[in-house]
Amino acid sequence: MAGCSVRSVAPVTSGAVDLQVWTHDPSYVTTFQGAAADAALMRGSAFAPTIAPVSANGADLVSRTITQAIAGREGPDLLGIIISEFPRVMKNQMAENLFADLSGLLDGIDDEVLRTDPYSRDGKLYALESDASISVFYYRQDEFDRLGIDAGMETWDDYLEAGARAFEKTGQAIGMVSNGDNTSIFNSYLQYLLQRGGSPFDDAGELTIDTDESAEVLEFIRKGVESRALLVLGDPYGAAAASAIKSGNLIATVMPCWYNLYGLQANAPDQAGLWRMRTIPRFSGGGHVASNLGGTGFAVGIDSPRKDAAIDLLRRTYLTKEGQLLRYQTGGYLPTLTALYDDPDFTEIRDEFLGGQRVFDVYREAAKDVPAFYQSETMQQLSTAMGAPLLAVYGGRMTAAEAIKATTTAYKQQTRQAV
Template sequence: MRKTIGCAALALAAGLHATAASAQSGEIRVWSWDIAAASLKANIEGFNKQYPNVKVTVEDLGNAQVFSKTQAGCAAGGAGLPDVVSIENYKAESYWNQFPDCFADLKPLGYTPEIAGKFADFKRAELEKGEAAYAMPWDSGPVVMYYRRDFYEKAGVDPASIKTWDDFVAAGKKIAAANPGVTMSATDLDGDGTTEWFRMVGNEQGCNYFSADASAVTVNAPACIAVYDKLKQLKDTGTIISAGWSDKIQALKAGKVATIMFGGWYEGTIRTNAPELAGKWGVYRMPSLTADGPRAANIGGSSLAIPAGSKNKEAAFAFVKYALSTDEGQVTMLKAYGLVPSLNSALEDPYVKQGQPYWGNQAIWTDILATLPKIKSTHGTAFLNDAEAALKTVQTKFLGGGYPDAKAALDDAANQISSASGLPVAQ
């Protein structure tokens, strides 16, 4: 009798699931970019096995276009927006603050506390405002150093010995001497991504544009000044050169750079753009300003949000939930394109513990994901774009010798941000 009841219960549960899945129908459009768009496309097949009546179209518009078109759509009351939008985490709070009615609260759609609790806390911090959750966490950007094994070995440099940025400078001199024409590292110092190094090392040091409660400007705090001092040293010693996104890819393919510091998602960029260099790359933890520093930070990483004007929110949420809150969805994207899961359970997948052939059989995901618990949460405000614009201008002038020291440069940046935002400079 018990067996009969149990079978009946299982059949009923399966029937309810099938009914719920088939109830979702119609079409949804998704805006994303680059490998993020490609990874979402990779999940459509698995999603349609559960939701065969939903047609998903992922549009790869490019990062800048998604941002500008979403901003324009929100400003126009939601006009022209798709059903799902990719949002970079560090820009998320500028949306919630500028356009509080543009995106749907995911909680009424089924984003339960149980689902939310599956994600790393630092990823959720920027996506929730008050009682509402406007986006679901997607990938993380734990910062690591991608390095050329052969260049380091030829110079006799053990990456495990590099714990501080001073160690990094010393190692850079040896690597440049042993490998003519090779520069130790490259980052964007004077282009669209000008602030990337500051944001990575600043996050590691607990330095941000604004205070944790977003009530004051803190970009000229002592921790930030120390970060800027170190950046100037790296630039002046030739340890690091300026290179934008495409320039970095060309440099690493041509064997002109020994190290790239970036988020975990950059793994897929290197692997897909330079397949001919398989076995020559490895990964180690980022340096800190001091030997006892956390050596962990985050840059980039995204989330998925549903515009409030979507005509098919239920189907849109079903896709978001499948792609982001299931191990199957997250690991599919990790395997194909190196997008680092924010979903805690996905970190236990056997694939994460495997040695990766491209990376010299190093179990890079174990090493990269081990930094997640050490990453500090950050917050933005509606004035993040103003802060970024001010710092880009100041940084170019600072690295060109236009300020007497880092403090003067960041004091200027703080005053500019304060004028634009109306927030006081923290004392």
């Protein structure tokens, strides 16, 4: 792939420029269009960009980017990579040959920028995260009051007991996990694993699921499913979850910040004012009060003649207060600059769907305790290997230790490692 280059095209160094923005989500297009048209945000720039969007499925966009590079044709100037797709370009130095190294943009502020690890390879950063994607605990305040559930309980042990009583009394659940496709099943585990302080891989890409943290999470899921405190759904983001929310069968769940808009509000607008959010109850063994799930990083095409203009727009939109405020106002994307969680322009924001709650009172605490998350080029193989063992844990057919062993064996077989 390194030989398939279009670097002979003269680079654009100033002036009007059309930037090809490839993304699966039109909100990102709106965000970049708003940034490019904002005179204050673009003040001092050598470029006057306009946005030429290309929309498609996230996986297809990555495939097309790779295909264009192999053919020696121009790809995107800015590519939105869904976080679960990034492992595809971690193989065979693809990220290095496809995308510009953005590490220099973080000079002096690298400790202030959230979620760089999932888009890094060999010490280089290839995409900037669009949303902190902080997971919190959403709950129906009215149903908790009716059932006598204390929303301030500190641990998952307490919540599972309360959830078991709620299901026995009314058939309602205080959380959910997936039994659908392997990715959804794995993500149910991943969100809790990160909160507990684990990670599927370490910073060197080595598998790290055979840990006390992983075992505790698996036991937590087994216990929650067995007591029906946790509802088992095929698709946590689709019709099954929408039905459970609308019917009142699901009255609480751990989900990322974006689930408020795309899960709760989209599916149950009549429940406005009834929902609240808080940090996640802790596991008895420790961990964090927050987690992560999902996200989209934006990368810049390394061979694009408009690379400098793309980097300039990305920096202004993603690494300035003004750009991050625009992102939140456009698509609800949480800041990835930690200092902004104490900024009055954010801290005074109230969410009427959540009963007028000052959401950054919760996000501030969560942002200070966001777990690390490392990816590997073999993430897909791990997701596939873990699907069946996780379902066996749900059904009580495997213990946590047995599931970890089965997953490790299957993973090594798929990645051709010694078993």
